[in-house]
Amino acid sequence: MNHLGKFVFGALLSLSCAIPAQAADTLMMATTTSTQDSGLLEYVAPTFQKETGIDLKWVAVGTGKALEISKNCDADVLLVHAPDVEKKFIDDGYGIDRRQVMYNDFVIVGPKADPAKVAGKTTAEALKAIYDAKAGFVSRGDKSGTHSAELKLWKDSKLSPDKEPFYISAGQGMMATLAIAAEKGAYALTDRGTWIKYANKQGDANPLTIVVEGDSALFNQYSVITTNPKLCPNVKKDLAVKFEDWWVKPETQKLIENYKLEGKQLFFPNAGK
Incomplete structure (x- = not known):
């Protein structure tokens, strides 16, 4: 190789080393605190990335806040659990392709002495x-x-407690709300997944226990939704479709079913139902 050839080869080699490797596609999700607090997201995210090549990032907030994030075009997809609110969100044109993926239930917890x-x-x-x-x-x-x-x-119970002194609005996530209920010897409504995680962490020091469960009124459905790309042109619709397809496929549904804490199943797959 002559001097010119060596110079060109060296320049190309230097240039190739300066170009970073292709970054993985990144998908932004807004989701509920329960999917994070329960440990589910950390459990499924590595498998999702391995199987799709997509790097999943998320912010965990209340469903109402998650929907607002999507409305502001700051999330590509949603994983949420407020069916009536979600349906209005879609009817108003903010989201598309809502698909059910799993459920668990709510429980009412309270002091072990159960004063009420x-x-x-x-x-x-x-x-x-x-x-x-x-x-x-x-x-x-x-x-x-x-x-x-x-x-x-x-x-539904024809009661309005919001102005009553005994009713405390925490304005916080589920774990913090349970901590306040424990501190004040009060009752609270929680999703079972977060409750299992909280109770496992507290162990014998937990002053709360489940007092009401198994009522059909306590059913808790989770669904995935894509932010409407017509309103948010920067939404990564192709990645969002892969995300939704991944959640409903049989292998992922089995992955959800197998997620347990202390031998207790936290979520139950129900895609397509």
Whole structure:
């Protein structure tokens, strides 16, 4: 190789070394605190990246805030759990392609002494007992999916506790809300996944226990939604489609089913149902 050839080869080699490797495609998701607090996202994200080559980033907030993030075009996809709010979000044109992926349920937790004597009651009976006893109740108060579900349960029970002294609006996530309920010896509504994680962390020091569960009114559905690219042109629709397809495929549904903590299943797959 002559001197000119060596110079060109060296220049090309230097240039190739200066060019960074192709970065992985990145997808931004807005989701609920329960999917993060339960540990589910850290469990599934590595598999998602390995199988799709997509680097999943997320912000975990209440469902109401997650929807606002999507409206502001700051998220490509959503993983949320407030069906009535989600359907309005889609009807208003902000989201497309909503698909159910999994469910768990809500439970009402409270002090082990159960001062309002709600154990074994239906949800409506329990809320009335808490209301009549003026027992403490801590609400998330953050427009999350859990908060929306709680407000609906009070409304269905024909009760309005929001101005009552015993009703505390935390304005925080589920873990913080449970901590406040524990501190104040109060009741709270929580998704079961986060409760299992919280109870496992607290161990024998946990002053709270489940007092109401198994009521059909406590069903908790999770779905994925793509931000509407017609309103948000920068949305990575092709990656969002891969994201949604991945969540509903049988292998991922089995992955969700297999996620357990202390032998307890936190989420139940129901794609296509």
